[in-house]
Every structure is written in structure tokens, then in C-alpha cells.
Amino acid sequence: SDLLTTLKFLLRLRRTGYDVSINTFPQSRVEYRIISWIINAKLRVSHHYDHFGWLTPVLVHKTVPYDYSRHCIEQNLDLLKLVQAEPKLQSHHYEVYLTPDEIKWAQEYFATNKLNLGHCLAIHPGSGRTKNLMLKRWPIQYYAILIQQLSKLRPDLNVILLGGPDEQAEIQYLAKSANSPKIFSPHTPTVRHLAALLKHCSLYLSVDNFVMHLAAAMHVPHIIVIESPTWNPTIAPYNANYTLVQNPAVHGRNLEFYRYDGRPIQGSFEFLRKCMEAVSPEAVLRVITEKLPNKL
Numbered sequence: 001s002d003l004l005t006t007l008k009f010l011l012r013l014r015r016t017g018y019d020v021s022i023n024t025f026p027q028s029r030v031e032y033r034i035i036s037w038i039i040n041a042k043l044r045v046s047h048h049y050d051h052f053g054w055l056t057p058v059l060v061h062k063t064v065p066y067d068y069s070r071h072c073i074e075q076n077l078d079l080l081k082l083v084q085a086e087p088k089l090q091s092h093h094y095e096v097y098l099t100p101d102e103i104k105w106a107q108e109y110f111a112t113n114k115l116n117l118g119h120c121l122a123i124h125p126g127s128g129r130t131k132n133l134m135l136k137r138w139p140i141q142y143y144a145i146l147i148q149q150l151s152k153l154r155p156d157l158n159v160i161l162l163g164g165p166d167e168q169a170e171i172q173y174l175a176k177s178a179n180s181p182k183i184f185s186p187h188t189p190t191v192r193h194l195a196a197l198l199k200h201c202s203l204y205l206s207v208d209n210f211v212m213h214l215a216a217a218m219h220v221p222h223i224i225v226i227e228s229p230t231w232n233p234t235i236a237p238y239n240a241n242y243t244l245v246q247n248p249a250v251h252g253r254n255l256e257f258y259r260y261d262g263r264p265i266q267g268s269f270e271f272l273r274k275c276m277e278a279v280s281p282e283a284v285l286r287v288i289t290e291k292l293p294n295k296l
Helices: 002-016 030-039 053-059 072-083 100-112 140-153 165-178 191-198 210-217 269-277 281-291
Strands: 020-022 043-047 062-064 120-123 158-161 203-207 222-226 242-245
Touching: 002 030, 020 072, 030 043, 030 053, 043 053, 043 072, 062 072, 100 191, 120 140, 140 158, 140 165, 140 281, 158 165, 191 210, 203 210, 203 281, 210 222, 222 281, 242 281
Parallel strands: 020 043, 043 062, 120 158, 120 203, 203 222, 222 242
Antiparallel strands: none
16 A cells, blocks of 8 residues: 555665754644654754644654744754754855756747747746645636736737646636737746746746746746735745735735644635635736836
8 A cells, every 4th residue: 555655665764774854844744743753863853833732742852933924944944953053155045957958948949939029927827736725826717817908018028828737727728818929838848947938037927836936046037926825924935026916805814824734725615716816917917017127
């Protein structure tokens, strides 16, 4: 069974004899700390999460508190003091090192489609699929309305629709509904090719998701984030220029909807659907037009 296979794998790790096991923030599920305990590293460190707190002294040796007002990166750096280490750099940034072939692939895509002749807005319409995180997606119909409005307002703007296999249905819908030669939906062989495309974009738009952080790593000049119930300062694009399009339905109550306690987003399907509908296409359009560079 899968459970037996996993246990055999963990026991092989246990026999390796690790010196240190670090549970990074916000990996809050108790299962992660149980794995750390099974591996039996000489020193096991983590943040102290509220749920299953009584198990923490059993599963890990040392902990530090966490803070929803500080970024994940800074809070993970806090763990270094538990292993008698300290940061070596005065400031930190996301870094992704692309291969020459990946860089060339993106350059050729832009050149072939003449994307270098105008500004580019990258859009990723997806989000995570674990628990009920799909419910924090902005309505796909709203993306379609936004793209249509942008096409009229800024005909010089190229829109690149990005995503993996899980977003292909949404991307095809947006491309078909836009029916514009300025809308592109490249097939990216890997997530690294997607990153290479981001490197050439002027703006990026999505809810808080993995590709948002990739856009920060690729130094997209400005990132626009549609606020979802899961948003909080711990997951902001780190050391990047970004604007949060505020969600009136969330209204600063993010922690009432989502905490790092292993639970899904709190609220019914209908409530969370209406929550994301509360951010209008016009509100997002205003931010995009403010941040777009002047026409070439």
C-alpha cells in the first residue's frame, strides 16, 4: 500500500542518521512533524503551531513562535538560531537560475510572436488544488471581462495566459472569448520555461499562488495580486513591487477565514464563491491601467 511504501522510505531516511531536521514555515500540519520524529534526526526544529501543541515537545526538540505579520522567509530565517547558525546576507531575494536553453526558448517565443513590440501582461488564472484552495480563484468570467476591457483601452498591450495542465480549460476559454491577436497562450514544457517567459513581462496578475512568487523571482516590474481569503503578509511577493487589489468581502478578516492550522478555507462553497466575486473587473482594471507603462 501507499502507507507501507511511505513508511519504508521514512525508515530508510531514519537509518541515514540525520543531524538536523527543519520543518519550514508554514508547513503546519502535524504529519510533517511526525515525519521529522520518525526520521529521528539528532536535532528537530520547527515553529510552534497552536493546534496539536501538546504533541510538539514529543515530535520536535526546539521551536520558535510564528507571526502572521512577518514574511515566511524571515520566519524561516528565525530557525537558524535553533541550529546555532545565522543569516550570511543582509538582504534576501527569490532566485531562479535558468539554463541558456530555457532563456533562448523564451526569447524565440517573444521574437516569433513579435511580443517585443509592446508591453506584456502575464495572467495566471489558477491556484492551489489541495484542501479547498480552488475556491480562492477569481471567477474566470471576470478574467474574460477584464481582458476584453483591456483590449479596448490598451490595444498595444499583449496578454500572455500562463498555466499548467490544471489551468488549460480556463486558458482555452479566455483565449476563445477574447478572440484577439494580442492574446497568447504558450505551451510551456516546464515551470522553468514559464519563468523564462515571465522575465520579459511588464506586469503580472493573479491571486496569491506559486506563480506570483515566480514572477517576483523573475523581477517582473510590477505584480498585481487579487486579494483572496488566504492572503496575509507571510506570503506577499518578497522584496518585489506589488499592489494588492483589496477584496471588500474579506475586509481585513483574513485570519478568520484561513490560518496555518491544517484546515481548509473557512466558509461554505457559496460564501467563498461570492467572496471572490466581490472584486470587480473594474477594480482590477483601474490598478492595471495605473501600473502599465506608457504606450510604446
